[in-house]
Amino acid sequence: MTVAILLISTEAQSDYAGIGDTAGLNASDVLKLSGVNVGNFAFKYGMRKLIGEDVIYTTYRTDPDYVRRNARALIVAEANLVNPGIDYGAPAKFIETVDLPTFCLGIGAQAGTMGDKITIPAGTLDYLHAVSKRSAGFGVRGAYTKSIIDELGVSGAQVLGCPSFFINPSRTLWQDVARKIGAEDFSSIALMEGIYPTGHPHAEKVSELERRLFDLVRFRNSDYITQAHPTIMAFAMGDGHMVEDSTLFHLRKRLAPGMRIPEFRELLAARSRVHVRIDHWIRDVRRYQAVIGTRIHGTIMALQAERPAAMISHDSRTSELCETLQIPVTSLDQAMEVPSVGKFDRLFEKIAKNTAAQRDDHRIELGRKIRNLMNEMEIPASPAFNALCDGAPSTAV
Incomplete structure (x- = not known):
């Protein structure tokens, strides 16, 4: 049998891993094909790696009749769609018209801080109801998102994190990462670009932090990895x-x-x-000893590459997902207290060896919850994902 996996685009030979052909493309083209952030490819890729069945690729613009004729279920990886500024009315109509069992992971809320009350457009509420009606349950990033969706009267939300966190099938991922803390001097640190649009809830503080972090590029020869900034992307x-x-x-x-x-x-x-492309991203980031910055999917990609990542949280979206996945975080205020460019290395110490085994157990347990939902919906898991889920709990670093 075959399932249909929703992508951002199928243009430029795009597939579940990202853009297949960048010849002749510029930064604007890449941003359009990625949904304005190449980090979006991470959860699409992560979802594909979970599925152990033949697939076809589709988008919200594909002919619904084609999807119905060629697939028995719809597979959807999403992000911060519980967002006052995003109306998912058109995707809701697509889900309703296709009318197939819908397996969805990664839904998150966008707010300044966790606990903030937000109002979403009617189209987005329709989308949540459409997914709920066609599933045995759906995955959300964390407890905050679940509480919002529950209050909206939509049933089925389960706290499952993001599929991108399960790309690497190692059952000792956190232990492998933790061993690199203290064993190396971090002479090669990559910085994740964190320049955000006007209107960010902590714009002034985030901007000041980015200026200080950029000193890593100026004075420590760090590479500057962009996900969404058109000018940096043009240079890249x-x-x-x-x-x-x-x-x-x-x-x-x-x-x-x-x-x-x-x-x-x-x-x-x-x-x-x-x-x-996510496969290239994970491979390339292995050239660095560590990665630092405010991008959640840049952080997750570094971890999948078994590299220490210092995540600096700056909004509800990043804080919530880090909480669910047990990714150690540094707050904006804590990061601003770092006295000099040479002291940012201290932030990696949060990935403590004495908690690594527990983090591995938690990751396996989250994976099992995702697989349980897949089993309920008769979506077979891939061999690699089964290997992760069937692993015995860790007991030592």
């Missing part, structure tokens, strides 16, 4: 020469006010990176 794709000085002036003011424009341009050309 070799198109930095097309970026106007006027654009760089504003970016330099934000990241490195003491640099001259030519020096700033040269630095971005040398250090900017972007990953448009």
Whole structure:
């Protein structure tokens, strides 16, 4: 039998791993194909790795009749759709029209801090009801999202985290990562770009933190891995020469006010990176000893590569998912207290060896809960995911 997996796009040879052909594409094209953030590919890829059945790929724009004729179920990986600024009315109509059993993971709420009350558009509520009606249950990022959905009168929400967290099938992932803390001097740290749009709930503080973190690029030769910034992405794709000085002036003011424009341009050309496929991302990040920044899926990709990742949480979305997945976090206030660029290494110490085995057990248990839901919906698990779920609990580092 065959199931249909929802992707962001099927253009440019896109598949579950990301964009298959970037020849002739620029940063704007990549952002369009990725849903304005290449981190979106992470949970799509993670979902595909869970499924042990033949698949076809579809989008919310695919002909519903085609999906019904060629698949017995719909597989959906989502993110922060419980969001005042997003109306999922059109996707809701797609789910309703396809009218197949729908297995969904990763739904999250977007707010400034956990506990904030939010109001969502009617179309998004329709979407949640459409998924609930066609499933034995659906996965949400954490308890905060579940509480919001429960209050909306939608049944079936289960706290299951994000499918991207289960890409690496190792049953000792956290222990493998923890062994690298203290054993290396972290001479090679990558920084995840964290430049967010105007309107971020903690915009001023996040902007100041990013300027301080960018000193890792300036003074410690860190690569700057972007997920969503068009200018950084242009440099990463070799198109930095097309970026106007006027654009760089504003970016330099934000990241490195003491640099001259030519020096700033040269630095971005040398250090900017972007990953448009998840398999390449995980492989490439292994060149670093550690990764730091405010991007949740950049953090998860580093962990899947068995590299220490220092996650700095900045909103409800990141805090909630880190809580569910037991990813150690540093708050914005704590990060701002780091006295110098040479001291950011201390943040990696939160991945303590004496808690690594417990984190591995928790990850296996979350995986088993996902597989239980898959079994209820008669969605077979992949051999790799079964191997993770069937692992014996860990007892030592």
